[in-house]
Each structure stands twice: as C-alpha cells, then as structure tokens.
Amino acid sequence: MNASLRDLFLSIFFAVVFGIVASGSLLLFLGKNPVDAYILLASSIVRDGYTFAEIFVKATPLILAGLAFALPYKASLFNIGAQGQFYIGALTASAVSLALGESIPALPALVLVVVAAGLAGGLWGSFIGFVKARFNSNEFLISMMSTYVALAVMNYFLRTALMETKHEYPQTDSFAASLWLPTLFDGTRLHVGFIAAILLAIVVWVILQRTDLGYRIRVVGLNPHAARLAGVESGRIYISTFFLAGTLAGLAGVTETNGVQHMLVQGFNPTLGAEGIGIAILANANPIGIIFAAILFGALKVGGTVMGQMSGIPASIIEIMEGFVMVFVILSHFVRNSVEIRRAKLALQRSMAV
Amino acid sequence: MRPTLLKDLKMSSRTMVSPYLELRNVTKLFAKVVANKHVSLSIHGGEVLALLGENGAGKSTIMKIVYGLYHADSGEILINGVEQKIKSPKDAMALGISMIQQHFSLVPAHSVTENIILGNVEGRIDLKHYHERVRELATEYGFDIDPAALVRDLPVGVQQKVEILKALFQKARLLIMDEPTAVLTPKEAINLMEFVRRFAAAGNSVVFITHKLKEVMEVADRIIVMRNGVIHGDVLSANTNESELSTLMIGREMPPFSEEMIVSSSAKPMLRLDDVSVRDTHGAYGLKNASFVVRKGEILGIAGVSGNGQQELCEAICGFRSLASGAISLDNRDLAPLGIRERIDIGIGYVPADRQRDGLVMEMSLAENMVLKSSYGPKWKKWRFLDRTRIAEYTRSKIRAYSIKAPGPEAAVKEMSGGNQQKLIVAREVDSGTKLIIFDQPTRGLDLGAIDYVHKSIIAERNKGKCILCVSTELSEIFALSDRIAVLYKGSIQGIFQKSELTSEKIGLLMAGYSIDAINPSAPEKLKESAQ
Structure with missing residues (x-):
C-alpha cells in the first residue's frame, strides 16, 4: 500500500482510539469503569436486530449532512448551515406530504416530496452561494446565521399552518402511511433512505472526480486565481455548489420526516449539521469515506443511548467522544505532514550516502 | 594588472586571521530536495562576497541558515573562529549578522x-x-x-x-543582501554598489546573492558559484571573467542569442491597442494611454523594470482587468464585450508571470492542468463526463513534444521542477492561443536549458503566424526574442523601436525614465515614426 495512504488510515484509526480512551478516562471521574462501559457499549449495539439496524437509520442523515459540508469544502467554501438546509427540507417534505395525503398514488407522491424538499433545501443553500458571488459576503457567517432563520421559519409553520389538528404541541399530524419511506427489513426502522444516501455519496464522488463541473469546483477550491484566469466564473461555482449542498441537506430532511418520524417535530435533530462537519473532517472530505464515518458516528449514537439507559452513564459521554475524535483527527493531519517530510528527508539522505 | 596583484596580496594577508564567518560542511534538506550539500565557505572582514548561481541553486537557503531562518541538518557555523548556534534571526543579529530579504520585511x-x-x-x-x-x-x-x-x-x-x-x-558587521538589484533601476543599482563598497571599506563584510554576472564583476572581491546546492567555484573576481563564471554557474557556455529576426512590417495587424488606460489594484493608473499594434507573425517585446504597468497591460488584454478608457481589438474584433472565457475561446493564450499562482493548480495532475482552460465546451467531454483517457493521451503527447520531465500525465504538478511546470503551461497556452499569445516573464526562475526551450517555442509560434506579446524584465530576453521593442516606464510607453535601433544602454536609460530626446537628441523624428 502507498505509504501516505497507509498513514492516513493509521492516523484516523489512532485518532478514533485516542478519542475513545480520552473520553473513557472521563468516566473515571464518575466512578465508572470505562472498560466495562465500552464492553457494554459494544454489546448493546449488537444485542438485537432492531438496535443494530438503528445504526444505519442514524447514519442516513449523517451521510447526507457530511456530504453537504464536504462538497462545498472541495471548492474551499464552508457550509456551516447544513442544519438550516436540513430544516427547510424537512419542513417542505412535511408540507407536501400533508397536502398530498392519500390523494395520489404513493410512488409519484413520494417523488414529489423528494423533489420538493431537495429543491427547497437547494434554493435555501444557493442563496448563500449567491450573496457570496454577488457581494463577496462571508459564506461561513451567512450559512451559519441562515440556520437560525430556517429554524424560525420552521417554528412559525409549526405554530400556524402545519400545527397538529389538536393544536396542543408544535408538531404536525402524522403523515399518511403511504408516504412513509418503505422499510428494508421487517421489525426495524431501516428505510430505503439509507440506500439512497449511499448512492448519493457515490454520485457526489462521480460529480467531483469525473465531471467538468466537479473539476471546476476543485479548481476553484485549490487555486481561485488560476481558476479566474482560466475563465472559470467562480460565482457560478459558488451558487451551484451551495445548491447541491443544500439539496443534499434538504434530502436528509426527507429521510427523517418521511423515513423515521413520519411527522415534523419542533427542533428535532438539532446537532445534525455540526455532526456532518465532524464526519466530513473525519473522512477527509472524501464522499466514500463519509459513508463509513457516518456509520461510525451512528454506532456511537445508538450505543451511547442504549448505554445511558442501562448503566446510568450519561449519554452525553458519546458527544464528548465525538468531539475528542474530531480534535485528534485534525491534529493527526499535522502529525502526518511532519512524518511525510521526515520520510522524504530520510530517503534523500540515503540517496546522498550512496 | 597592478590592482589585481594588490587585491590578491590583501586577500592573502587576511587569510592569516580567522575569517569573520565560516561555514563547515553545512547540509540542508527540504522534504524533496537537497538545498545545500556539504557547503563550506568563509567571509572575511572588509570583503564583498558574491554568491552566484541560478534560481534554485541554494544561495538564498545557505544564507537563510546563517541568518537563523532555516536550520541546517548538519554542519557548523563559526563566527570569529568560535562555533555558534544560530537559532533565529535574533541570535544572528546579536552576532552582527543582518539579512535583507528579496521581499522586504517592512511594515508599510x-x-x-x-x-x-x-x-x-x-x-x-x-x-x-x-x-x-x-x-x-x-x-x-x-x-x-x-x-x-x-x-x-x-x-x-x-x-x-x-x-x-x-x-x-x-x-x-555582515550584511547579506538577497537579489538586491532585482527591483532597482540601473541608476539605483549603481548607487547601491557604491554603498556596498563603502560599507566593506570600513571593515565590514557583505554577501551579495545574485544571478547577474555583470553585477558580480562590478562589486565583488570574491565570488562563490553555486549549482544544485553545491559550491562549484570559489574565485577572486580579479582572476576571472564573465564567461568563466557562466560556465561554472550553468555547467556549460551560455547559448548565443537567436538569429536576427525578420521584421514583417507589411503583415496584417492582429492586436491593436488604442489609447488604453487601466487602473491598478489601488485605483491609480497602472497603464496610461498605451497604443500599439502587433502584426501577424510578429513578436513585440515589452521591456521595463517590473511593476511599471506590465501586469496591467497583460491583464487588460486577457480580460482580467477592465479598461478605464481606450479600446483593444484582436483581428478586427473589439474585445470590450468579451469576458475572460470568450477571449480564451477566440484564441488568446496567456502565460502569466506567476505560474504557480495564476497558471497552475499545483495539487492537481498534469492532465488536469492541461484542460484548465478548456473544461467548458464539448472538446474533452464524453457524454456528461470528462474523457480521461483522451485527456491523458493528449497530455502524454505534450510531455513528449515538449520533453517535460514527469513520470506521466497523472503525476502531480507540484512534484515537477519550475522549468517543467513552465513548459506545461507553454504547451497548454500555445494550443489555446491560436491568434495571440501573451508571455509575461516566460523564463523567470528557469535554468538555461528550459529557457532555451521556451525561447524556441516562442519563436516557433511566431513563425506559424501567431502574434506574440512578450513581457520581460531581462534585457537579454527582450533582445533575443523581439522583432520590435516597447519600453514601459510608470505605465507609459516610452517608445516603440525596431530591435536594431536600440542598444542595451539606450534601453536601460529608457527603462529608468529618461526620454528618448535626452538620450538621442538628433533623432526625435525617428521615434515618432516608429511609435506609430
């Protein structure tokens, strides 16, 4: 195997191990044995089919959120607002689902839901790209703040037009069962959205590596000066990249509303966007790597929840672990770099000695 | 002969005392290159030492080690015979060592x-x-x-x-100057030399890093020639000459200038600038009322000290910068309504001065860099995808045609040397510039082999009937390539001349801002004629 590729895998592996050890050591302060806790964690996620399938249920929106960060990242753009794009997608999916009900057959109805949610998320995202292109505004800030606007829009509709018929809670009625995403296995919540998310990760990889649009996205990301002199209009790249990112995050909304909850609840999945960033970083922004990173995070989430229920260890230990893993992954980039330089120097010295 | 003897005598008496600075077996490795290999040298008080070598020969690196900016992987540094560890410029300054970087470190x-x-x-x-x-x-x-x-x-x-x-x-007590004359006019350079001599006469030492032979002969007592990180010669300036130095520097004699160009005054005008003014980044006029014509099959050389409007001129033509006034047309087509991409499409090629920033995507492969300007449009597409096989084949053919040293089309551009990077850009721009090719500093930082290759490519394109604009701060390059020469000073064209009308002295004065009347009062009429 190529030495630098081996370094990449090794460093990510150690980053994960260090993250687990560091967060485990915090358990000592609670008077719990971290080894026992981790054994419990590992055993709890494989204790039955339902729990095991939950890993992939949780991974589904994480894959999409990771892609929503990674794609603009390839153009050197920071999409901190996947959370907001996700809410807009979820809101649109819910509105369309509730409006359609059982009026048209399930398949065309689901297609409509998916298209509408993707488009809504995409348009919401492309606004960020537009103001960046038009006014050179900071996409980091705009995308971050647009999340709060999206949240407020969702809350507004949950208190008005989309509020449940009983008018008690800020949530919608349950969708018609025909609009639920079909499950893959009986007795689990795993739905077709997981397959779709994996396919989308592959599509993103193909776009980036095999199409001229993706090529230009990478050119703009790696060298905006050369891109401009080559006649690449970076403004259009900003807009299309953020549109695609918003679409991906918006589709995560569909997988959650139509795949898992079958309704829209106020303020659900509030950390999806942040986790997406962590997953993208863990995977080095590689779309295929994101699939695996998302599954890892999904497993930690599920395991953490079960562990919390069973042993009295707070489930938030999992979030601490995620945080540690991310920090170590980022640090590992620097370690890898210096290892690389030392290796090159040694090779040089050897060649000089000959 | 007499002063030479005197100088040698002086030197030999100095070698009795320990030198001010001495380097012993200093080796410095960067990740992928040996920057310095077993470099040993010494500098005495009162001595002006020139460190001569091509770009990338390791001259700056060895001096940055002395100044504490880099740290040697092995070897010793001695000051007045005592070994010193120089960890930072602060340590260096405490020992009386100062270095003036090529890019100044001042707070504007x-x-x-x-x-x-x-x-x-x-x-x-x-x-x-x-x-x-x-x-x-x-x-x-x-x-x-x-x-x-x-x-x-x-x-x-x-x-x-x-x-x-x-x-x-x-x-x-030791002043290191890295390429100090690169930014100076000839007159300023003379002043600098005077200062250097005076400073050394007071018992101090000066290290003068340069790749210009002429300066070296003027200012230095002793010359150390470096090539590929290794010292290839340590000679007293009185005992050598430019030809010997150039041989030491490049390992072979300098190639002669290419043969006299045939001026094609009746050929069809292709590029036409009418009274073009362009603002620079700060809003001042970087280029003022420039008018000229470049004909089919002609090379117009643009001479001038860098920063006198060359960049504005090139960028205005390729569409990167908009015009404040005036008009540019190519082949009778007004360029004003066309964006950068449209201008590429109608056949303007541009080899920018800063190749790594403006011409290449360093992290990408050779093949990906070859299609930088043609990713739009159907040329490289198969269905909706880029046809990687065809792009690789095309790149491979260019690697062969331009003898680019690279493992293959999938190798990363950043792994290649500067000369090979430039060849890649030239290969690409020659293909996309079917009517006009702009070369901005086409050989900056290249070794002589690559320079020769690029020059031959430029002339070959001219002979195919393309019109070529060649900006250079190197007079030898201007003279080697141009059919006609325009001199830029502070954004204005000082005059446009047939090559045979100019000498390097004349052009030097024009570059320094002297008007042609002051230089050549007898022939003001001729200037007007040729400027038209």
Whole structure:
C-alpha cells in the first residue's frame, strides 16, 4: 500500500482510539469503569436486530449532512448551515406530504416530496452561494446565521399552518402511511433512505472526480486565481455548489420526516449539521469515506443511548467522544505532514550516502 | 594588472586571521530536495562576497541558515573562529549578522524610523530622539530619506535603503543582501554598489546573492558559484571573467542569442491597442494611454523594470482587468464585450508571470492542468463526463513534444521542477492561443536549458503566424526574442523601436525614465515614426 495512504488510515484509526480512551478516562471521574462501559457499549449495539439496524437509520442523515459540508469544502467554501438546509427540507417534505395525503398514488407522491424538499433545501443553500458571488459576503457567517432563520421559519409553520389538528404541541399530524419511506427489513426502522444516501455519496464522488463541473469546483477550491484566469466564473461555482449542498441537506430532511418520524417535530435533530462537519473532517472530505464515518458516528449514537439507559452513564459521554475524535483527527493531519517530510528527508539522505 | 596583484596580496594577508564567518560542511534538506550539500565557505572582514548561481541553486537557503531562518541538518557555523548556534534571526543579529530579504520585511503603515527601531527598543519610545539618530545614520551614508515618511509612500529603491539603515542601526558587521538589484533601476543599482563598497571599506563584510554576472564583476572581491546546492567555484573576481563564471554557474557556455529576426512590417495587424488606460489594484493608473499594434507573425517585446504597468497591460488584454478608457481589438474584433472565457475561446493564450499562482493548480495532475482552460465546451467531454483517457493521451503527447520531465500525465504538478511546470503551461497556452499569445516573464526562475526551450517555442509560434506579446524584465530576453521593442516606464510607453535601433544602454536609460530626446537628441523624428 502507498505509504501516505497507509498513514492516513493509521492516523484516523489512532485518532478514533485516542478519542475513545480520552473520553473513557472521563468516566473515571464518575466512578465508572470505562472498560466495562465500552464492553457494554459494544454489546448493546449488537444485542438485537432492531438496535443494530438503528445504526444505519442514524447514519442516513449523517451521510447526507457530511456530504453537504464536504462538497462545498472541495471548492474551499464552508457550509456551516447544513442544519438550516436540513430544516427547510424537512419542513417542505412535511408540507407536501400533508397536502398530498392519500390523494395520489404513493410512488409519484413520494417523488414529489423528494423533489420538493431537495429543491427547497437547494434554493435555501444557493442563496448563500449567491450573496457570496454577488457581494463577496462571508459564506461561513451567512450559512451559519441562515440556520437560525430556517429554524424560525420552521417554528412559525409549526405554530400556524402545519400545527397538529389538536393544536396542543408544535408538531404536525402524522403523515399518511403511504408516504412513509418503505422499510428494508421487517421489525426495524431501516428505510430505503439509507440506500439512497449511499448512492448519493457515490454520485457526489462521480460529480467531483469525473465531471467538468466537479473539476471546476476543485479548481476553484485549490487555486481561485488560476481558476479566474482560466475563465472559470467562480460565482457560478459558488451558487451551484451551495445548491447541491443544500439539496443534499434538504434530502436528509426527507429521510427523517418521511423515513423515521413520519411527522415534523419542533427542533428535532438539532446537532445534525455540526455532526456532518465532524464526519466530513473525519473522512477527509472524501464522499466514500463519509459513508463509513457516518456509520461510525451512528454506532456511537445508538450505543451511547442504549448505554445511558442501562448503566446510568450519561449519554452525553458519546458527544464528548465525538468531539475528542474530531480534535485528534485534525491534529493527526499535522502529525502526518511532519512524518511525510521526515520520510522524504530520510530517503534523500540515503540517496546522498550512496 | 597592478590592482589585481594588490587585491590578491590583501586577500592573502587576511587569510592569516580567522575569517569573520565560516561555514563547515553545512547540509540542508527540504522534504524533496537537497538545498545545500556539504557547503563550506568563509567571509572575511572588509570583503564583498558574491554568491552566484541560478534560481534554485541554494544561495538564498545557505544564507537563510546563517541568518537563523532555516536550520541546517548538519554542519557548523563559526563566527570569529568560535562555533555558534544560530537559532533565529535574533541570535544572528546579536552576532552582527543582518539579512535583507528579496521581499522586504517592512511594515508599510509605519514610518521609516518606526521600521528601523522595530524590535530594538523597549518601553516608552522617544520618537524624536530616534528620528534624529536615523537622520544622522542616513546622512552618514549619503541616503536621502525622511525618517518620518511612511514606508508605504516610498518607492522600492528607497524602501531598500530603509532595510539597509535597519541593518546599520543594529550595527551589522555582515550584511547579506538577497537579489538586491532585482527591483532597482540601473541608476539605483549603481548607487547601491557604491554603498556596498563603502560599507566593506570600513571593515565590514557583505554577501551579495545574485544571478547577474555583470553585477558580480562590478562589486565583488570574491565570488562563490553555486549549482544544485553545491559550491562549484570559489574565485577572486580579479582572476576571472564573465564567461568563466557562466560556465561554472550553468555547467556549460551560455547559448548565443537567436538569429536576427525578420521584421514583417507589411503583415496584417492582429492586436491593436488604442489609447488604453487601466487602473491598478489601488485605483491609480497602472497603464496610461498605451497604443500599439502587433502584426501577424510578429513578436513585440515589452521591456521595463517590473511593476511599471506590465501586469496591467497583460491583464487588460486577457480580460482580467477592465479598461478605464481606450479600446483593444484582436483581428478586427473589439474585445470590450468579451469576458475572460470568450477571449480564451477566440484564441488568446496567456502565460502569466506567476505560474504557480495564476497558471497552475499545483495539487492537481498534469492532465488536469492541461484542460484548465478548456473544461467548458464539448472538446474533452464524453457524454456528461470528462474523457480521461483522451485527456491523458493528449497530455502524454505534450510531455513528449515538449520533453517535460514527469513520470506521466497523472503525476502531480507540484512534484515537477519550475522549468517543467513552465513548459506545461507553454504547451497548454500555445494550443489555446491560436491568434495571440501573451508571455509575461516566460523564463523567470528557469535554468538555461528550459529557457532555451521556451525561447524556441516562442519563436516557433511566431513563425506559424501567431502574434506574440512578450513581457520581460531581462534585457537579454527582450533582445533575443523581439522583432520590435516597447519600453514601459510608470505605465507609459516610452517608445516603440525596431530591435536594431536600440542598444542595451539606450534601453536601460529608457527603462529608468529618461526620454528618448535626452538620450538621442538628433533623432526625435525617428521615434515618432516608429511609435506609430
């Protein structure tokens, strides 16, 4: 195997191990044995089919959120607002689902839901790209703040037009069962959205590596000066990249509303966007790597929840672990770099000695 | 003969005492290159040492080690015979070593005095007192500088004097100057040489890093020639000549200039600039009322010290910068309504001066860089995807045609040497520039083999009937390539001449801002004629 590729895998592996050890050591302060806790964690996620399938249920929106960060990242753009794009997608999916009900057959109805949610998320995202292109505004800030606007829009509709018929809670009625995403296995919540998310990760990889649009996205990301002199209009790249990112995050909304909850609840999945960033970083922004990173995070989430229920260890230990893993992954980039330089120097010295 | 003997005698008497600075077996490795390999050299008090070599020969690196910016992987540094560990520029300055970088390290928003005392004073600062001391120091060395002036308002030549004063203020005994004349006009350069001689005469030492043979012969007592990180010669300037030095520097004789060009005055005008003015990044006019015509099959050379409007000119033609006034047309087509991409499409090629910033995507492969300007449009597409097989084949054919040293089309551009990177850009731009190719500093930083190759490519394209604009600060390049020569000074064209009308002295004066009348009062009429 190529030495630098081996370094990449090794460093990510150690980053994960260090993250687990560091967060485990915090358990000592609670008077719990971290080894026992981790054994419990590992055993709890494989204790039955339902729990095991939950890993992939949780991974589904994480894959999409990771892609929503990674794609603009390839153009050197920071999409901190996947959370907001996700809410807009979820809101649109819910509105369309509730409006359609059982009026048209399930398949065309689901297609409509998916298209509408993707488009809504995409348009919401492309606004960020537009103001960046038009006014050179900071996409980091705009995308971050647009999340709060999206949240407020969702809350507004949950208190008005989309509020449940009983008018008690800020949530919608349950969708018609025909609009639920079909499950893959009986007795689990795993739905077709997981397959779709994996396919989308592959599509993103193909776009980036095999199409001229993706090529230009990478050119703009790696060298905006050369891109401009080559006649690449970076403004259009900003807009299309953020549109695609918003679409991906918006589709995560569909997988959650139509795949898992079958309704829209106020303020659900509030950390999806942040986790997406962590997953993208863990995977080095590689779309295929994101699939695996998302599954890892999904497993930690599920395991953490079960562990919390069973042993009295707070489930938030999992979030601490995620945080540690991310920090170590980022640090590992620097370690890898210096290892690389030392290796090159040694090779040089050897060649000089000959 | 007599002064030579005297000089040699002086030198031999000095070698009795231990040298001011001595390097023993210094080796420095960067990740992928050996920057310096077992470099040993010494500098005595009162000596001007020139470190001569092509770009990338390791001259700057070895001096940056002396100045504490880099750290050697092995070897020793001795000052006055005592081994020293120089960990940072602070250590170096404490030992009396000062270095003026190629790119100045001044704070533009601060005054001359503030820049000079930066890092050397603490606590409450009596600015008046320091203004006075800086003024005294400047007068002592004959520099005409206002201590209260802001550095950003000063021309580059004066900024360099500020750097020198900074070193003098720190009581430097060894002054290292990295390519100090690159930014200077010929006259400023002469002044600098005078200072260097004077400074050395007072018992101090100067290291002069350069790749210009002429300067070396003028200023240095002793010359060390470096090539590929290794010392290839250590000679007294009195005992050598330019030809010997150039052989040491490049390992072979310099190639002669290419044969006299045939001027094609009846050919069809392709590129036409009418009264073009362009603003620079700060909003001032970078290019003022430029008018000229470049004909089919002609190379127009643009001479001038860098920063005199060359970049604005190139960028205006390729569409990167909009015109403040005037018009540009190519093949009778007005370029004003066309964006960068449309201009590429109608056949304008551009080899930018800063190849790594403007011409390449360093992290990408050769193949990906080859399609940088043609990713739009159907040329490289198969269905909706880029046809990677065809792009790789195309790249492979260019690698062969331009003898680019690279493992293959999938290798990363950053792994290649500068010369091969430039060849790649030339290969791409020659293909996309079917009517006009702009070369901005086409051979900057290249070794002579690559220079020769690029020059041959430029001439070959001209002979195919393309029209070519060649910007260069190297007079030898201008003379080697151009059919006609335009001289830029402060954004204005000083005149356009047939090559045979100019000598390098004349062009030097034009570049320094002298008008043609002052140089050649007998022939003002001729100038007007050729400028049209």
